[in-house]
Amino acid sequence: MRNASPSTNVPLQLRDAVAAALALEPAIFGRAGAVDAAAAYPAADIAGLSGAGLLGACLPAAFGGVGLGHGAESADVLREVLRTIGRASLTVGRLYEGHVNALRLARHSPAALALLADEIAAGRISGVWNAERGEGLRAERIAGGWRLTGHKIHCSGSGAVRRPLVTARIGEQGPLMMLPEVGGERVDLSVWRAAGMRGTATGTVDFTGLVVPDAAVIGEPGDYYRSPGFSGGAWRVLAVQLGGLDRIMALHVERLGVRGGGDPVMRARLARAGAAHEAARLSVREAGRRAEGEGEPAAIDAYVDLARGGFEELALACIEATRRNVGLGSFIAPDPLDRALRDLETYLRQPFLDASRDNAAGWLLGHGGCFA
Ligand SMILES: Cc1cc2nc3c(=O)[nH]c(=O)nc-3n(C[C@H](O)[C@H](O)[C@H](O)COP(=O)(O)OP(=O)(O)OC[C@H]3O[C@@H](n4cnc5c(N)ncnc54)[C@H](O)[C@@H]3O)c2cc1C
Known part of the structure; x- marks a missing residue:
């Protein structure tokens, strides 16, 4: 399925991005139940983000955007935009975050940005497809470009995203980032029968035989990591x-x-949930500010790694308290709470969580146990 194609992208100032997301929140939340029930790609919501200028805002100024997601000055705005869209629907938030990530990774490549700007003008998001199983995705050098063999798994927006940013292995070197043009016929969505995040269209995509010209390659091998x-x-x-x-x-x-x-026991559980939520909120704010700042890369990695592990534990505590307090109703569709809980439980499954905790522990061991 393709995104709806509103050519109504409006220019957006950075300071207006949060207001634009807040204005969309009720409508996206209002449609989220239907998206979940049908496990349908949220085309109307992506069209809304496009029409509000939130897809184009992630482009640098030279390409008509405002650099949302490209540095310290936009960190707080980006956090509130992502948070607001996530509050409306984690499914839409996940898709939008992939788009932000692709534009961020492409930011030093004018040719790649031009390709993504064309997608945005057509109302389409991008995304980053890195996960793979077995042999994964390989690229072989040919005149003027690369020929791809293999597939990617867990590709969100598959069938709707036409220019994903993918990582492809080239021999023994680190993976190379590129923007292949992918048609819907390469997508297998039958694999996505998830408990939550059902509308993310997270499929398997076969790239075998696709040719990617040099102009659609980003950076050097290994840049992705x-x-x-x-x-x-x-x-x-x-x-x-x-x-x-x-x-x-x-x-x-x-x-x-x-x-x-509620009774005192319920109120005690609510307080536990509230404390977990507040700790998560503060930690995400600090992680974003540090990650977008000028600190030492190893310290940024360790801080965000620590925040990821901490966030998972806090979110699970919040979910547990909510399910106990609300009871069976929190498991029954079409209650929006059932959906919100299923979506977050699914979305919390992220790559390398144990490894990132381990990296954070290593940093703490070498720095007296605290972050400054
Ligand atoms: C809704 C949704 C959308 C997604 N969309 C995308 C997308 O668009 N693009 C994309 O690239 N990915 C996407 N992903 C996939 C995501 O990036 C991860 O690959 C995936 O979530 C990993 O989850 P997992 O629990 O299977 O992790 P795994 O990495 O399989 O880990 C499972 C368990 O094994 C442990 N483990 C893993 N490796 C090792 C090891 N070497 N040694 C010891 N223990 C190990 C982990 O710590 C964990 O406990 C998406 C995921 C979700 C939930």
Whole structure:
């Protein structure tokens, strides 16, 4: 399925990006139940983001954007945009975060940015497809470009994203980033029968035989994993997930309100959930500011790694308290709380969480146990 194609991208100032996301929040939340029930790609929501200028805002100024997601000055704005969209729908937030990530990774390549700007003008998002199984995706050098063999798994937006940023192995060197043009016929969505995040269209994509010209290649082999962009950039996922936690807290409080505020045991659980949410909020804010700042790359990686592990534990504590307080109702569709909980439980499964905790522990061991 393709995105709807509004050519109504409006120019957006950085300072207006949060207001634009807040204006879209009720409509995206209002459609989220139908998206979940049908496991349907949220085309209308992506069209809304496009029309509000939030896809184009991620381009640098030279390409008509405002550099949302490209540095310290936009860190707080980006966090609130990602959080707001995540609060409306984690599915839409996940798709938007992939788009932000692709533009961020392409930021030093004018040719790649031009390709992505064309996608944005057509109302389409991009995304980053890195996950693979077995042999994964390989690229072989040919005249003027690269020929691809293999596939990627867990590709969000597959069938709708036409220019994903993918990583492809070239011999013994680190993977190379490129922007192949991918048609829907290469996508297998039958594999996506998830409990949550059902509308993300997270499929398997076969690239075998596709040719990518040199103009669609980004940077040098290994750039994708360069520090602190790779590990540090994970703070953006936390910002979207924080929006999911906001929604869960709001619905939790609403349900206890219906029960007259609950009994003392329920109120104690609510306080535990609230403390977890607040700790998560502060940690995501600090992680974003550090990751987008000028600090030492190893310290940024370690801080965001610590925040990722901490966020998972805090979110699980918040989910547990909510499910116990609300009871069976929190498991029954079409209650939005059921969806919000399923979505966050699914989205919390992120790569290398144990390894990132281990890296954070290594940093703490070498620095007296604290971050400055
Ligand atoms: C909704 C959603 C959308 C997604 N969209 C995308 C996308 O667009 N692009 C993309 O690239 N990916 C995407 N992903 C996939 C994501 O990047 C991860 O690959 C995936 O979530 C990993 O989850 P996992 O729990 O299977 O992790 P795994 O990495 O398989 O880990 C499972 C467990 O094994 C442990 N483990 C893993 N490796 C080792 C090891 N070597 N030694 C010891 N223990 C190990 C882990 O710590 C964990 O406990 C998406 C995921 C979700 C949930």
